[in-house]
Amino acid sequence: MVNIKTKEEIELMKHSGHINYLCHKLLEKNLRPGITTKELEDIAKKFMEENDCTSSTIGYEGYPGYLCISVNDEVVHGIPGKRKLKNGDIVSLDISIKYKGYHSDSAATYAVGTVSEKKKGLMEHTKEALYEGIKQVKEGATLGDIGHAIEQCAHKYHLGVVRELCGHGVGTELHEDPNVFNYGKPHTGMVLKAGMTIAIEPMLNLGTREVCMLDDDWTIVTLDGKPSAHFEHTVLVTKDGYEILTGE
Numbered sequence: 617m618v619n620i621k622t623k624e625e626i627e628l629m630k631h632s633g634h635i636n637y638l639c640h641k642l643l644e645k646n647l648r649p650g651i652t653t654k655e656l657e658d659i660a661k662k663f664m665e666e667n668d669c670t671s672s673t674i675g676y677e678g679y680p681g682y683l684c685i686s687v688n689d690e691v692v693h694g695i696p697g698k699r700k701l702k703n704g705d706i707v708s709l710d711i712s713i714k715y716k717g718y719h720s721d722s723a724a725t726y727a728v729g730t731v732s733e734k735k736k737g738l739m740e741h742t743k744e745a746l747y748e749g750i751k752q753v754k755e756g757a758t759l760g761d762i763g764h765a766i767e768q769c770a771h772k773y774h775l776g777v778v779r780e781l782c783g784h785g786v787g788t789e790l791h792e793d794p795n796v797f798n799y800g801k802p803h804t805g806m807v808l809k810a811g812m813t814i815a816i817e818p819m820l821n822l823g824t825r826e827v828c829m830l831d832d833d834w835t836i837v838t839l840d841g842k843p844s845a846h847f848e849h850t851v852l853v854t855k856d857g858y859e860i861l862t863g864e
């Protein structure tokens with residue numbers, strides 16, 4: 617069932633999204649070679665607590681982190697730990713938080729120090745694919761329109777589109793209906809209505825689209841070991857477009 621949010625709910629979603637955005641900014645400032653992913657998690661945890669928010673991921677189906685941190689060939693759901701970031705790494709921070717019962721979800725991939733041109737392109741183009749998807753959003757558009765736009769953009773840059781994971785509705789639950797796929801056909805699938813809040817989140821790979829899971833039962837990595845990037849925003853559908861709830 618797809619939830620249409622009331623005005624009051626949208627206000628709470630906006631606040632949740634804003635704190636999520638600020639958490640991204642704070643972590644970005646702290647990214648540097650030598651910092652561990654656990655140290656980044658501690659910073660995020662403290663920030664969430666100071667802002668009356670809780671992590672949506674800790675304990676989610678047993679997930680052990682306050683956020684997901686995925687490095688290089690890790691696509692999503694990397695678990696914070698002792699790993700030290702190195703110059704040249706790219707790191708995806710996927711932050712999901714709850715404020716007064718309302719979740720927001722946002723991911724971005726950042727460079728640590730100086731990264732290769734290939735990695736830079738991957739990050740830029742994955743972000744571009746997210747925005748191509750977002751641009752489709754308005755009442756009357758379809759989920760297929762979003763997926764198609766993302767896929768087209770990825771193909772333009774010869775990037776692999778991960779198909780095992782997708783975006784989703786977001787609200788009183790972190791994952792609500794509908795599924796928001798990163799591929800599709802225009803004018804097909806569910807029709808969007810004003811008041812829906814959805815997380816759009818392309819995961820694009822420099823190589824093959826194929827992925828597999830590590831022994832920790834969480835971390836998804838690319839099958840060929842090439843880098844992957846992930847960008848995600850929580851977006852409100854409006855009558856004539858959209859509002860990004862996890863943006864500036």
Ligand code: MF3
Pocket residue numbers: 673674676677679684693710711712721817848
């Ligand atoms: N933030 C992830 C998403 O974008 C959710 C991860 S669930 C977890 O949907 F348990 F792995 F954290």
Ligand code: CO
Pocket residue numbers: 721783784815817848
């Ligand atoms: Co999400």
